[in-house]
Amino acid sequence: MTNSIEDIEDADCILIIGSNTFEQHPLIARRVVKAKDKGAKIIVIDPRKTMTAKQADLYLQIVPGTNVALINAMMHVIIKEGLIDEEFIKNRTKGFEELKKVVEKYTPEYASKICKVDKDLIVEAARVYGSAKRASILYCMGVTQFTHGVDNVKSCCNLALITGNIGKRGTGVNPLRGQNNVQGACDMGALPDVFPGYQKVNVAYEKFEEIWGVELNHEMGLTIPEMIKKAGKEIKFLYIMGENPMVSDPDIKHVEKALKSLDFLVVQDIFLTETAELADIVLPAACWAEKEGTFTNTERRVQLIRKAVNPPGEALEDWVIIKKLAEKLDYGDKFNYKSPKDIFEEIRKVTPQYAGITYERLGVDGIHWPCPNETHPGTPILHVEKFLTQDDLGRIFPIEYKNPAELPDDEYPFILTTGRIIFHYHTGTMTRRSKHMINEINDGFVEINPKDAKKLGIKNNDLVKVSSRRGGVAVKAKITENIKEGVVFMPFHFAETAANLLTNPAIDPYCKIPEFKVCAVKIEKL
Amino acid sequence: MSFKIVHTICPYCGTGCGINLVVKDDKVVGTYPLKRHPINEGKVCIKGNYCYEFIHREDRLKKPLIKKNGQFVETTWDKALSLIAEKLKEHNPEEIGFFSSARCTNEDNYILQKFARVILKTNNIDHCARL
Numbered sequence: 001m002t003n004s005i006e007d008i009e010d011a012d013c014i015l016i017i018g019s020n021t022f023e024q025h026p027l028i029a030r031r032v033v034k035a036k037d038k039g040a041k042i043i044v045i046d047p048r049k050t051m052t053a054k055q056a057d058l059y060l061q062i063v064p065g066t067n068v069a070l071i072n073a074m075m076h077v078i079i080k081e082g083l084i085d086e087e088f089i090k091n092r093t094k095g096f097e098e099l100k101k102v103v104e105k106y107t108p109e110y111a112s113k114i115c116k117v118d119k120d121l122i123v124e125a126a127r128v129y130g131s132a133k134r135a136s137i138l139y140c141m142g143v144t145q146f147t148h149g150v151d152n153v154k155s156c157c158n159l160a161l162i163t164g165n166i167g168k169r170g171t172g173v174n175p176l177r178g179q180n181n182v183q184g185a186c187d188m189g190a191l192p193d194v195f196p197g198y199q200k201v202n203v204a205y206e207k208f209e210e211i212w213g214v215e216l217n218h219e220m221g222l223t224i225p226e227m228i229k230k231a232g233k234e235i236k237f238l239y240i241m242g243e244n245p246m247v248s249d250p251d252i253k254h255v256e257k258a259l260k261s262l263d264f265l266v267v268q269d270i271f272l273t274e275t276a277e278l279a280d281i282v283l284p285a286a287c288w289a290e291k292e293g294t295f296t297n298t299e300r301r302v303q304l305i306r307k308a309v310n311p312p313g314e315a316l317e318d319w320v321i322i323k324k325l326a327e328k329l330d331y332g333d334k335f336n337y338k339s340p341k342d343i344f345e346e347i348r349k350v351t352p353q354y355a356g357i358t359y360e361r362l363g364v365d366g367i368h369w370p371c372p373n374e375t376h377p378g379t380p381i382l383h384v385e386k387f388l389t390q391d392d393l394g395r396i397f398p399i400e401y402k403n404p405a406e407l408p409d410d411e412y413p414f415i416l417t418t419g420r421i422i423f424h425y426h427t428g429t430m431t432r433r434s435k436h437m438i439n440e441i442n443d444g445f446v447e448i449n450p451k452d453a454k455k456l457g458i459k460n461n462d463l464v465k466v467s468s469r470r471g472g473v474a475v476k477a478k479i480t481e482n483i484k485e486g487v488v489f490m491p492f493h494f495a496e497t498a499a500n501l502l503t504n505p506a507i508d509p510y511c512k513i514p515e516f517k518v519c520a521v522k523i524e525k526l
Numbered sequence: 527m528s529f530k531i532v533h534t535i536c537p538y539c540g541t542g543c544g545i546n547l548v549v550k551d552d553k554v555v556g557t558y559p560l561k562r563h564p565i566n567e568g569k570v571c572i573k574g575n576y577c578y579e580f581i582h583r584e585d586r587l588k589k590p591l592i593k594k595n596g597q598f599v600e601t602t603w604d605k606a607l608s609l610i611a612e613k614l615k616e617h618n619p620e621e622i623g624f625f626s627s628a629r630c631t632n633e634d635n636y637i638l639q640k641f642a643r644v645i646l647k648t649n650n651i652d653h654c655a656r657l
Contacts, residue, residue, distance in 0.1 A: 177540025221649025297542025313588025
């Protein structure tokens with residue numbers, strides 16, 4: 001997030017796009033409610049009329065995968081009606097004229113045909129966002145999980161930049177992270193192209209060679225979708241720590257084939273997950289309540305976690321397992337840590353954003369990075385005076401709308417979109433072992449619009465088969481007005497009715513994110 | 527009987543709510559939100575409210591397992607780690623890949639990426655940020 005969770009309360013307008021905030025981030029939604037109580041207008045863009053959409057003043061039920069067309073049309077209106085922030089555009093940004101040319105053709109009428117959202121609603125949303133003194137954008141995987149995910153994010157940034165909604169309280173472009181430490185795992189360089197602190201492997205290698213005292217590989221590595229694709233061919237050995245691609249990744253049938261074709265698979269986890277079942281060796285790890293360390297949340301706040309109990313049996317903390325394995329490979333001297341705090345001290349040295357953060361300073365409140373030195377209070381709001389570019393200016397990118405990789409056709413006439421529900425978390429490894437959660441719901445379902453259900457002769461709770469070009473799943477139908485006609489929704493938590501048997505592994509060419517939110521399916525009554 | 531309250535952060539979404547774990551005789555028996563936490567200010571969602579329930583499940587992994595003839599059998603840490611080390615040495619850097627975890631700590635993620643880069647000389651490391 002460019003901004004903090006707390007300052008959402010100061011917004012006059014909150015645009016929520018591709019995020020079911022009220023179910024997936026309830027304690028962020030609480031700030032949205034507080035802002036609304038103070039008079040803020042809430043706009044929600046989503047193909048499902050979610051719990052979040054039901055709180056909106058304006059709800060735009062979009063066709064999945066058409067965000068760019070909709071945001072371009074909003075900018076078209078904002079520019080035409082003079083709702084841009086000219087001073088901000090002039091002093092803080094670059095690229096506005098090019099954007100203006102591109103959005104010229106995205107009239108509300110034109111976008112309305114692509115997004116299937118009423119043109120007057122698009123105009124109204126543009127006016128509400130454009131005329132707000134402080135407007136905040138909240139987004140999630142409904143923006144990113146597309147073959148044009150990067151374009152979607154850039155479009156959100158464009159909207160904020162041309163209206164000057166960045167760098168102050170109650171504004172910003174705010175991705176809501178779905179897992180407690182996605183932000184931290186990225187910050188720590190658990191990515192194929194960067195060392196800790198987003199320092200490029202092909203640029204900063206000399207610095208890290210000096211710090212770590214070894215020669216390093218300067219070439220960018222492979223992302224998870226690429227490693228899965230190459231498994232059994234170029235990739236022969238996978239070491240998986242606390243991930244469950246057999247439920248979380250697209251086209252599971254292919255994932256299974258890929259993992260089975262490896263020479264060797266190691267899985268380190270807290271339970272015998274669907275992925276661990278395929279491993280040659282499984283290592284038992286401590287869970288979060290059994291270790292110390294830090295998590296970095298969605299607003300870049302670094303926070304301490306504390307050990308409450310001992311791990312079961314012989315299970316060990318993840319860092320201890322890796323340290324022991326390093327010792328086996330005669331690298332004990334480079335992994336000579338006695339505690340997570342020792343590791344954090346090294347993190348501070350190599351990661352400029354974390355330089356000023358110490359365990360002692362974190363306390364209960366934590367610290368927002370960037371925090372360059374030990375007297376710095378941390379940075380809840382980014383880009384206040386300048387952007388992190390060489391000329392300090394924010395970039396506006398002209399973006400054209402592109403179709404998703406797989407569109408409905410005669411054989412597969414529906415769009416499947418996937419997501420989570422309030423009671424479960426990701427692949428269900430933890431929540432499906434929590435009795436109060438499974439008492440609420442423990443089965444998958446597919447949401448179908450009543451009009452589509454009528455045509456197919458399907459009633460509520462009927463067992464249906466949902467199939468794509470990659471596989472089929474038998475699952476209960478849930479007939480609901482909340483889903484747009486022509487679109488169906490499945491949660492991906494449930495391995496027995498795995499939505500990801502169906503999803504398309506096509507990826508965004510830049511960030512390699514798979515297109516979970518759009519694939520073509522057919523539905524048959526069983 | 528021993529009894530303590532341990533302040534920590536919720537294990538689920540990226541909001542990072544502050545919670546307290548109630549610990550009785552080395553077992554987490556409950557949780558409640560921390561009143562003075564700056565994010566959740568004493569509130570917590572339903573998942574966070576029951577986040578302790580999986581910790582002491584009987585089916586937690588307790589020993590390293592090795593697959594023999596399609597079945598998992600228990601093994602020692604020393605044997606498991608020696609075999610992994612041996613297998614790693616048999617492969618070239620570009621043949622090895624690591625999946626790190628958005629559910630592990632910064633320290634766990636840092637050490638795994640350092641392990642991949644320093645020892646195996648590969649940048650094939652990623653986690654589920656995209657998934």
